[in-house]
Amino acid sequence: MDGKRVTINDIARETGYSKSTISFAFNNPQRIGKETRELILKVADDLGYIPDPMARNFSLQRYRSIGFLLPQKTEFSIGNPYVYEIMVGICQVCQDTGYTLTLIPPLNESLSDAVKNATVDGLIGLGMKVDMDIVSVMKARKIPYVSIDGMPSADMPSVNIDDETAAYEIMKEVLDAGHRRIAILSLCRDAYFSENEDGVVRRRLKGYSKALAEVGMNLGSSDIFMLESECNFDEGRMAAERICQSSVHPTAVVAMADVLAIACIRHFKKKGIKVPQDVSVVGFDNISESAYVNPPLTTVSQPGFDKGKVASEVLMKIIHGEEMNEVNIKSGHRLVKRESLGSPARE
Amino acid sequence: MDGKRVTINDIARETGYSKSTISFAFNNPQRIGKETRELILKVADDLGYIPDPMARNFSLQRYRSIGFLLPQKTEFSIGNPYVYEIMVGICQVCQDTGYTLTLIPPLNESLSDAVKNATVDGLIGLGMKVDMDIVSVMKARKIPYVSIDGMPSADMPSVNIDDETAAYEIMKEVLDAGHRRIAILSLCRDAYFSENEDGVVRRRLKGYSKALAEVGMNLGSSDIFMLESECNFDEGRMAAERICQSSVHPTAVVAMADVLAIACIRHFKKKGIKVPQDVSVVGFDNISESAYVNPPLTTVSQPGFDKGKVASEVLMKIIHGEEMNEVNIKSGHRLVKRESLGSPARE
DNA sequence: CTGAAAGCGCTTACAG
DNA sequence: CTGAAAGCGCTTACAG
Numbered sequence: 001m002d003g004k005r006v007t008i009n010d011i012a013r014e015t016g017y018s019k020s021t022i023s024f025a026f027n028n029p030q031r032i033g034k035e036t037r038e039l040i041l042k043v044a045d046d047l048g049y050i051p052d053p054m055a056r057n058f059s060l061q062r063y064r065s066i067g068f069l070l071p072q073k074t075e076f077s078i079g080n081p082y083v084y085e086i087m088v089g090i091c092q093v094c095q096d097t098g099y100t101l102t103l104i105p106p107l108n109e110s111l112s113d114a115v116k117n118a119t120v121d122g123l124i125g126l127g128m129k130v131d132m133d134i135v136s137v138m139k140a141r142k143i144p145y146v147s148i149d150g151m152p153s154a155d156m157p158s159v160n161i162d163d164e165t166a167a168y169e170i171m172k173e174v175l176d177a178g179h180r181r182i183a184i185l186s187l188c189r190d191a192y193f194s195e196n197e198d199g200v201v202r203r204r205l206k207g208y209s210k211a212l213a214e215v216g217m218n219l220g221s222s223d224i225f226m227l228e229s230e231c232n233f234d235e236g237r238m239a240a241e242r243i244c245q246s247s248v249h250p251t252a253v254v255a256m257a258d259v260l261a262i263a264c265i266r267h268f269k270k271k272g273i274k275v276p277q278d279v280s281v282v283g284f285d286n287i288s289e290s291a292y293v294n295p296p297l298t299t300v301s302q303p304g305f306d307k308g309k310v311a312s313e314v315l316m317k318i319i320h321g322e323e324m325n326e327v328n329i330k331s332g333h334r335l336v337k338r339e340s341l342g343s344p345a346r347e
Numbered sequence: 348m349d350g351k352r353v354t355i356n357d358i359a360r361e362t363g364y365s366k367s368t369i370s371f372a373f374n375n376p377q378r379i380g381k382e383t384r385e386l387i388l389k390v391a392d393d394l395g396y397i398p399d400p401m402a403r404n405f406s407l408q409r410y411r412s413i414g415f416l417l418p419q420k421t422e423f424s425i426g427n428p429y430v431y432e433i434m435v436g437i438c439q440v441c442q443d444t445g446y447t448l449t450l451i452p453p454l455n456e457s458l459s460d461a462v463k464n465a466t467v468d469g470l471i472g473l474g475m476k477v478d479m480d481i482v483s484v485m486k487a488r489k490i491p492y493v494s495i496d497g498m499p500s501a502d503m504p505s506v507n508i509d510d511e512t513a514a515y516e517i518m519k520e521v522l523d524a525g526h527r528r529i530a531i532l533s534l535c536r537d538a539y540f541s542e543n544e545d546g547v548v549r550r551r552l553k554g555y556s557k558a559l560a561e562v563g564m565n566l567g568s569s570d571i572f573m574l575e576s577e578c579n580f581d582e583g584r585m586a587a588e589r590i591c592q593s594s595v596h597p598t599a600v601v602a603m604a605d606v607l608a609i610a611c612i613r614h615f616k617k618k619g620i621k622v623p624q625d626v627s628v629v630g631f632d633n634i635s636e637s638a639y640v641n642p643p644l645t646t647v648s649q650p651g652f653d654k655g656k657v658a659s660e661v662l663m664k665i666i667h668g669e670e671m672n673e674v675n676i677k678s679g680h681r682l683v684k685r686e687s688l689g690s691p692a693r694e
Numbered sequence: 695c696t697g698a699a700a701g702c703g704c705t706t707a708c709a710g
Numbered sequence: 711c712t713g714a715a716a717g718c719g720c721t722t723a724c725a726g
Contacts (some may be wrong), residue, residue, distance in 0.1 A: 005489050007719060018697045023721060033695060048487040053464045055719030058405045059702055064464065070438075080434060088425060090416050091417075095452035100465070102412065105442035117400045117448070119466065138645065140395040142352050159352065266639070292613070294641055354703060364712045370705060380711060402703035406718055 006049040014045050026051060046308025065100040066090060066312060067120035069111060069134070071127075078103070080231050080259055081287040082304045083126065086148060089308025090124060097316060112137050122315045124148060126310075127199055130156045144318040146311045146327075149200045155316065157327035159311045163200050166300045166333040167256075170282055173335060174252050175215050175299070177342045179280065183225040183243045184208060185236070185255035185264070204256055204284070225250055229260055236263025244271060251279055251344035258283035258290045258299055265293055265340065276342030286336050296338035307331055353396040362390050372526045373398060403524050412447040412661045413437060413659060414467035416458060417472075417480070425450070427578050427606055428634040428649045430473065433495060436655025437471060444663060468607070469662045471495065471655075474546055477503045491665040491672075493658045503628050504665065505673035506658045510547050514554025514603075514681040517629055520561050520645070520682060525690045526627065530572040530590045531555060532602035532611070551603055551631070572597055576607055583610025591618060598626055598691035605630035605637045605646055612640055612687065623689030633683050643685035654678055 012192045015039060025040040026030045037110065043049075049268060057063055058108045068090055078085050081300055085301035087101070094101045099121075107114040112133045118133040145157070146215040152158040153194075174182065187201050209219050219226065227249040229235040236259055243253060243264070261283030265275050275281055283290060286301035310329055317324055358369045364387060371378045372387040404410055415437055416426040424430050433446070441448045446468075454461040459480045461694065470485060475494035482503075485492045492504070521529065534548050556566050566573065566661075572595040576582040583606055590600060590611070602608035608630030612622050622628055622642055630637060633648035636654040657676055664671055 005719095006487075007670065009719080020697055020699095020722075021695085021719080024696085027721075036695080050463050050484065050487050052719055054401070054405050054466050055702095056717090056721080057466065058401050058704095061702065061723090063401065063466070065466070067447075070442075078438060079637065084431065091425060091450055091452065094450075095417075098454050099413075099453050100449050100461075102447050103438055103441075107445050114447075116397050117406065119401050119412070137397065140353075140397050149395050168695075202664070289636065289639075292636075293639070299712045352703095356703080365702080367715095368711085369712055371712085374705075378711075383711080390709075399703055402707080404719095405702090405720095406704045406706090408718065 006047045007052065008049075010047060011040065011044050011049055013088040014047065017041055022169070057259045063119050063121045064098065065102045065120045066094055066315060067102045067104045067118045067123040069115070069125040070103055070125060071111070072104045077105075077126075080257075081289060082257065082259070082285040085287065085304030086308035086311075089305040089310075090312045091308075091310055092305075093312035093316065098117070099316075103307050115143075118143070122146070122319045124311050124315060125150070125201070128156065128158075128283070130303045131200070132228075144315060146315045146318070148307050148311050151199065152328035154327075157314055159307050159331055160200075161302045161307075161331050161333040163203035164207040164210070166284070166302070166335075167204035168211045169207075169335050170207045170284070170298075170300050171211035171254060172214070173337070174254055174280065174282055174341065175211055177252075177280065177341055179250075179252035180215070180217070180344075181223045181225075181248055181250045181252075183227065183246070183248065183250040183258045184219070185239050185253060185257075186226060186228045187256045188228050188230050201256065208254065223248060223250075231257045231259055232264045233259055235239045236260035237267045240267035244268075244273070252341070253279060253281045255281070255283045258285040258287045258297060261297055261299065262293050264288060265295070265297070268295075276340055277345065279339045280344070290336075291338070293340075295340045297336075298338045298341040299336050301336045303331065352399070353394045354399065355396075357394060358387065358391050358396055361394065367392035376432055410466050410468045411445065412467045413441055413662060414449045414451045414465045414470040416462070416470060416472040417450055417452045418458070423451075424473075427604075428636060429606070429632040432634065432651030433473075436591045436652040436657075437659045438655075439652075440656055440659035440663065443640055446663075452597045462490075462492075462554055463488070465490070469493070469666045471658050471662060472497070475503065475505075476546070483503045491662060493665070494656050495658050498546065499675035501674075506661070506676045506678055507547075508649045508653050508654075508678050508680040509589040510550035511554040511557070512684075513631070513649070514551035514640065515558045516554075516682050517645075517647050518558035518601060519561070519629070520556045520684070521601055521627065521629055521688065522558055524599075524627065524688055527562070527564070527691075528570045528572075528597045528598040528599075530574065530593070530595065530596055530600045531566070531574045531661035532586050532600060532604075533573060534603045535575050535577050543625055548603065555601065570595060570597075572601075572662040578604045580610045583607035584614045587611040587614035591615075591620070599688070600626060600628045602628070602630045605634045605644060608646065608687070609636060609640050610643070612644070616641075618690055623687055624692065625689045627691070629688050637683075638685070640687075642687045644683075645685045645688035646683050648683045650678065 006021050012019050024273050025037045091101045102120050105116050107210050113135045115137045122144040126151040147158045225246050227239050256296045261281050264281050281300040283297050286299045290297040353367050355366050359366050372384045438448045449467050451461050462481045462484045469491040475497040494505045497505050572593050574586050576586045608628050611628050628645040630644050633646045637644040
């Protein structure tokens with residue numbers, strides 16, 4: 001007792017039975033005699049014995065925990081309501097299956113190093129692609145993974161919406177309302193989004209582009225003001241300020257995240273710019289605040305909670321070696337029309 | 348390779364050196380020859396060797412992770428913005444110290460069982476008291492812990508604000524504005540808050556009481572309408588509805604959580620009841636949404652982020668065996684006056 | 695029904 | 711500078 005934890009050896013010594021028998025008493029009760037078992041449980045209880053979970057997990061080669069990779073700084077990852085919703089979805093599944101959820105921030109700036117040290121049965125990441133460093137670490141460690149908003153492939157189980165179509169739809173909505181001078185608030189390729197090819201950002205730009213093409217415009221048009229931001233309220237506010245000062249004088253702001261759109265609405269309001277009378281604002285994600293901001297935000301609903309839930313369910317199946325016909329899941333999106341989008345004023 | 352992970356034994360076999368030497372190459376480079384070390388690292392790299400973190404942690408008897416206990420159902424714990432802010436604060440410290448953050452939901456409804464299985468170096472809980480089941484499990488396992496919003500004592504390191512004073516101040520503010528028919532939205536004693544004595548709820552009620560006494564009222568007065576809710580938007584909405592139907596016709600709602608207060612404001616708005624003209628609403632916590640709800644909420648600011656940060660810093664010190672003069676930390680609160688509190692209409 | 699022994703993959707005090 | 715061995719605290723196939 002005195003300062004040391006009680007181990008299986010203490011119970012063995014105290015009862016006179018072997019470690020095997022003690023272990024069976026807890027994990028395989030029917031294998032041993034009733035009396036034996038009762039004695040063991042009593043002694044264990046008296047001594048305050050709690051089997052060491054790490055030793056147990058180590059022996060069983062498992063962790064009973066799912067890891068969620070947090071990109072960049074905390075404020076920019078779980079600080080983002082959409083990411084937070086995903087996390088809640090994952091947490092729900094963990095709770096239902098008796099797992100814990102391990103949040104894994106970068107270790108000394110390095111997410112790869114964090115993955116090397118992660119004590120989890122599987123990982124969920126955002127925007128992952130097969131050729132990334134972290135993915136090779138996961139492969140070397142034989143840890144299953146699933147990506148949300150990543151690059152689907154046979155080797156990269158994933159949960160995505162059809163970003164291109166969703167982006168197309170919302171841009172079309174904006175164009176249909178009559179807007180022709182538009183600010184696009186895009187997202188930085190951060191720790192996750194690599195420079196090249198089709199991450200979420202590229203797919204959405206493609207969608208915007210397609211809608212613009214239908215009215216004879218493109219992303220390079222002089223009436224398009226393109227900005228990139230980190231996905232947080234603060235950068236959204238700064239982007240809004242730059243929009244105010246831009247020479248394009250957009251009549252609509254199309255943001256790739258509600259967080260950015262909401263920051264714009266708040267900033268415009270503070271500056272006395274009316275939404276949607278002076279400028280319309282639309283977003284992407286449909287976080288819960290979007291329904292309550294004033295005016296309520298027109299946006300694309302992509303259920304973060306569901307995505308987290310589905311991703312962790314897929315991950316659980318992979319962990320338990322279940323066969324699956326499809327590991328690349330498409331989840332649904334939906335255009336949500338609210339008051340932040342209006343028609344541009346006549347000039 | 349083929350399907351099996353590469354272990355230290357593979358490197359030993361391949362290089363001809365002993366496991367000890369391989370281990371030193373990684374953890375104690377100066378103890379072995381430069382050439383030896385380089386050979387080992389090269390082979391390790393070629394074979395894709397990544398030291399197994401669980402084996403390493405097990406051997407070192409540590410976890411490199413902090414646990415955060417989630418009361419009740421997920422939706423009611425991290426679903427609560429205040430709790431979420433605390434979590435972000437903890438996560439920040441974890442990131443800075445190279446730890447992960449393990450979210451621990453109840454295991455089959457039991458938080459004690461979850462604590463028995465928790466693979467963490469220390470735990471942070473909400474509203475913990477020394478005599479609770481989970482606390483005895485932590486003691487048996489010799490796992491350090493810190494409580495936020497719990498019952499401070501020599502045996503229960505904690506981070507709290509002065510709830511009684513804070514509650515007194517906001518109730519006084521309401522009374523000073525002239526209100527005399529008041530609905531109080533209290534919190535349920537849930538998984539955490541035990542029935543008896545001075546949890547957070549009791550301390551706040553004491554504060555309310557004290558302010559009421561100054562104008563000759565008390566919690567039992569017929570002009571006080573007392574309700575208990577779980578701390579989530581949904582229950583807040585239901586409470587608002589009950590207030591609408593109550594015969595007391597309160598002119599002010601004093602809620603113990605912003606989540607409840609905001610739900611009330613939204614519900615009243617939907618019902619055509621004007622805040623603060625028809626009824627004033629004040630809250631507790633100052634979550635970020637409170638500044639943006641319409642009208643902005645008068646509340647008590649208690650910085651969840653800071654509490655999480657301070658609690659995890661204290662926990663880290665305990666884990667690392669540092670001496671501390673005080674383990675019961677008082678953090679500051681502040682009355683935040685906004686537009687949701689007005690004077691009652693003349694009758 | 696029970697026990698001795700090997701194993702999970704590392705670390706490290708000790709000896710050489 | 712390097713290695714053999716014990717240890718972290720469990721589980722479980724095997725033997726009796």
